Amino acid sequence: MENYSELVFVLHGLNETRKNKQIIFSFSFIGYLLSIFFNITVIVAILLEKVLHEPMHIFLCSLCFNGICGATGFYPYFLNSLSLDSNVITYRACIAQIFLIYTYIFCEFTNLTMMAYDRYAAICRPLEYHSIMTPLKIGKLLIFTWLFSLSETFAGVVLTVRLPLCGNSIDKLYCFNWDIVKLSCTDTSLNNFYGYILLFFQISQAIMVIISYIHITRTCFRSRTEQSKFMETCVPHLITLSTFSLSVCLDVVSARFSSSESLQTFRNILSVKYLVIPPLLNPLLYGLKLKQIRRSVWKMFSRKINALI
Numbered sequence: 001m002e003n004y005s006e007l008v009f010v011l012h013g014l015n016e017t018r019k020n021k022q023i024i025f026s027f028s029f030i031g032y033l034l035s036i037f038f039n040i041t042v043i044v045a046i047l048l049e050k051v052l053h054e055p056m057h058i059f060l061c062s063l064c065f066n067g068i069c070g071a072t073g074f075y076p077y078f079l080n081s082l083s084l085d086s087n088v089i090t091y092r093a094c095i096a097q098i099f100l101i102y103t104y105i106f107c108e109f110t111n112l113t114m115m116a117y118d119r120y121a122a123i124c125r126p127l128e129y130h131s132i133m134t135p136l137k138i139g140k141l142l143i144f145t146w147l148f149s150l151s152e153t154f155a156g157v158v159l160t161v162r163l164p165l166c167g168n169s170i171d172k173l174y175c176f177n178w179d180i181v182k183l184s185c186t187d188t189s190l191n192n193f194y195g196y197i198l199l200f201f202q203i204s205q206a207i208m209v210i211i212s213y214i215h216i217t218r219t220c221f222r223s224r225t226e227q228s229k230f231m232e233t234c235v236p237h238l239i240t241l242s243t244f245s246l247s248v249c250l251d252v253v254s255a256r257f258s259s260s261e262s263l264q265t266f267r268n269i270l271s272v273k274y275l276v277i278p279p280l281l282n283p284l285l286y287g288l289k290l291k292q293i294r295r296s297v298w299k300m301f302s303r304k305i306n307a308l309i
Contacts, residue, residue: 007168008091009089009175009180010087010169011081011173011174012171014086014087021082025083028078028082031075031280036068036071039067041300042061042286042287042293043065044300045296045297046060052292055118056118059114063115066107066111067283069103070100070108073101073103073104074173077089078174094175098157098176098177099153099157101175103149103153105248105274106148106152107146108278109202109244109245110144112209112241112244113208116208116212116213118133123219123230156198159190159191159194164186165180165184167183171267176271178195206245216230243277243281244274247273247277250273251270251273251274
């Protein structure tokens with residue numbers, strides 16, 4: 001398979017969707033529209049209200065934008081495949097999908113790590129918070145979050161596209177890097193080594209989050225004011241982080257160790273959880289929990305309704 005411009009992959013995960021194609025298409029289409037709508041609503045609310053131009057809300061804005069990228073990496077091609085009753089994808093489209101989805105994964109982890117650091121500074125060092133989280137530092141952290149995530153993805157994709165392939169079957173609903181690597185005809189030690197490097201980066205970020213929350217928990221035990229701040233801002237962050245991390249881990253384990261065709265539907269569910277739930281849950285979770293965002297969203301829609309009336 002040397003002519004990659006003509007190579008197509010068969011996504012066997014899509015075979016299971018043919019049983020209830022119309023129902024799956026309807027729910028997926030609604031889910032995509034709601035994900036885009038909720039995330040854009042939170043982003044616009046934060047951008048329009050000066051009172052929301054704080055570090056936590058800026059990181060939330062980045063998180064919502066990343067949710068749009070993740071949803072867009074999955075839904076459009078999935079919906080197109082359902083409408084055309086097709087289970088194939090071209091090599092170039094597959095690589096593009098991998099790039100979008102992996103960037104979303106890495107950026108989500110890094111963004112959530114930055115949010116944990118922000119909560120640590122706000123709760124554990126409140127008097128120094130504004131000197132620590134300066135606009136310049138926030139800008140640097142955001143740039144690092146996106147450039148680091150894009151770099152992680154770019155290096156992984158470069159290592160994958162160099163591989164000659166001897167197959168075209170993928171047991172998923174979408175393209176995933178590990179599934180392409182498994183189709184290689186040659187040694188993939190370098191890809192595996194880079195996988196361990198990525199694992200080291202993600203574990204390092206997880207350790208940073210754990211250390212941050214150890215300090216946050218200690219501080220909250222000593223102050224009722226900080227306990228209130230913890231419930232309002234840290235609980236949504238912990239729910240978002242745990243939901244996303246668990247979903248990704250389950251998918252990785254399923255992709256590497258499960259191969260039974262009888263479990264295809266179960267693997268499909270595991271493989272889309274982190275692409276479907278966080279983009280839909282995050283803006284709702286933060287929008288309902290944070291009073292400032294809730295008020296800003298209500299004010300924004302009230303203006304629109306009054307303008308129409």
